[in-house]
Amino acid sequence: MTPEMLYALRDQAGVPSHPLVFLVLGVLTFALHMAAVQVMLGAATLTLRGAFSASQHWRRLAQAMLVTAKIAVSVAIVIGVAPLLFVQVVYDPFWYTSNVLSAWWVIGFIVLLILGYIAMYIFYWQNHDIVADGGKGGVWMVLSLALLLAVGFIVHSLTNQMLFPEEWMAWYAPQGVVNPAGRELHYWHLPRFLFFIALSAPVTGAWLYGYRRYLQGGNEADAVYLGWLRGLAQQLMVFGGVVSVLVGAVWMATLPEKMAWFASSVWLLMAAVALAAVVALPLVLRDRIDSGIWGYGIFGAGAVSLIVVGAAREMLRFVTLLGTHGYNAMDYKINMDWYSTSLFFTTFGVVGGVTLAYLLTVAWQAGQSKGLYTPSAAVTRMGQWSVGLLVGWTVLYFAVGFFVWAR
Numbered sequence: 563m564t565p566e567m568l569y570a571l572r573d574q575a576g577v578p579s580h581p582l583v584f585l586v587l588g589v590l591t592f593a594l595h596m597a598a599v600q601v602m603l604g605a606a607t608l609t610l611r612g613a614f615s616a617s618q619h620w621r622r623l624a625q626a627m628l629v630t631a632k633i634a635v636s637v638a639i640v641i642g643v644a645p646l647l648f649v650q651v652v653y654d655p656f657w658y659t660s661n662v663l664s665a666w667w668v669i670g671f672i673v674l675l676i677l678g679y680i681a682m683y684i685f686y687w688q689n690h691d692i693v694a695d696g697g698k699g700g701v702w703m704v705l706s707l708a709l710l711l712a713v714g715f716i717v718h719s720l721t722n723q724m725l726f727p728e729e730w731m732a733w734y735a736p737q738g739v740v741n742p743a744g745r746e747l748h749y750w751h752l753p754r755f756l757f758f759i760a761l762s763a764p765v766t767g768a769w770l771y772g773y774r775r776y777l778q779g780g781n782e783a784d785a786v787y788l789g790w791l792r793g794l795a796q797q798l799m800v801f802g803g804v805v806s807v808l809v810g811a812v813w814m815a816t817l818p819e820k821m822a823w824f825a826s827s828v829w830l831l832m833a834a835v836a837l838a839a840v841v842a843l844p845l846v847l848r849d850r851i852d853s854g855i856w857g858y859g860i861f862g863a864g865a866v867s868l869i870v871v872g873a874a875r876e877m878l879r880f881v882t883l884l885g886t887h888g889y890n891a892m893d894y895k896i897n898m899d900w901y902s903t904s905l906f907f908t909t910f911g912v913v914g915g916v917t918l919a920y921l922l923t924v925a926w927q928a929g930q931s932k933g934l935y936t937p938s939a940a941v942t943r944m945g946q947w948s949v950g951l952l953v954g955w956t957v958l959y960f961a962v963g964f965f966v967w968a969r
């Protein structure tokens with residue numbers, strides 16, 4: 563596949579803002595997607611581990627993690643859409659080819675995701691009080707985890723197939739015979755996939771520190787449970803961190819030849835240092851994690867380190883496609899559209915910011931107060947603003963659409 567052919571596959575309309583904007587947003591939203599995916603997988607696994615245990619601590623944790631996993635799935639899906647949009651804008655020749663070559667799996671992805679989420683809900687419906695009754699129907703949670711992992715594996719395959727334009731013809735027409743069925747996944751790299759999955763352990767450890775701090779904020783009376791949680795969080799971070807580094811090392815040792823440069827690059831070094839710093843953070847903070855926002859800060863630092871990992875992963879793609887295939891994502895034709903660019907950032911910052919701040923404040927305060935929770939006047943006003951902004955946004959969306967249509 564020559565660079566000219568790759569360039570010919572680009573959208574001739576160009577992109578509506580500088581390509582760097584899409585690359586940076588792609589990295590940021592990919593990191594958020596990963597954080598949600600990893601909390602989802604970790605919380606679901608802890609639910610399985612705890613629900614069937616005789617220990618009350620494990621059961622209590624399972625109850626909390628079931629709710630966490632359930633919400634994390636929806637967050638992972640919603641935040642998964644964002645990198646999907648950005649990757650298909652600047653890397654459309656690669657992303658769409660990879661998707662078309664495995665079209666059945668692209669559609670199957672949605673079916674498996676729906677089934678995986680339903681399986682988790684079936685487990686949830688069967689388990690209203692894990693602390694009192696223990697767990698029931700664990701097979702549903704196992705099925706859910708398996709399906710969600712399969713979904714991740716499909717995305718992994720699609721993102722990796724796009725990096726091998728030299729193989730596309732052989733995949734599309736093996737031995738010269740065209741096979742347009744799209745029934746196969748043609749390429750995957752297990753160590754790479756497992757690296758992102760293994761990171762679930764340290765990320766969930768960091769999440770547990772936040773959960774523990776949250777309970778402390780609500781004046782949790784069970785000090786033994788808090789102490790137990792701290793030990794578990796630490797174990798997950800340290801052992802999970804070591805396992806992730808080992809799996810990452812296998813990934814680096816088995817990189818395809820054209821990507822081998824990455825193993826000795828400064829990008830990899832930065833990612834490794836960022837991950838190690840987060841794992842070491844609780845050991846440095848010690849008892850400070852019980853005060854202020856430090857307990858939450860560990861997860862915040864984890865999210866930052868995932869951004870560094872995401873940036874390194876993006877460099878691997880960018881440099882491979884530029885160096886080996888002559889495709890420069892930064893020279894995409896720009897057809898500057900200030901309206902859509904400003905609408906995007908306003909939606910993200912103002913509408914998203916106010917609405918999310920309201921929802922998080924209400925959830926937070928309700929969880930921290932005992933008895934019936936009544937929001938303050940300021941919080942209620944924030945809620946009214948959120949609704950107003952959403953209505954305004956919707957009206958604007960349709961108004962501009964009709965205006966353009968009527969012209």
Ligand code: HEM
Nearest residue numbers: 599638639642643645646649710711713714717718721758
């Ligand atoms: C719920 C189960 C899911 C799991 C376990 C999962 C896992 C993963 C993993 C491991 C990767 C990294 C692959 C690699 O670099 O090799 C990834 C990337 C990605 N995921 Fe997900 N994912 C899930 C759901 C979704 C959903 C529902 C969407 C979209 C709606 C999505 C969109 C993406 C995109 C677009 C990327 C690649 C971004 C890029 O290449 O820049 N994922 N996911």
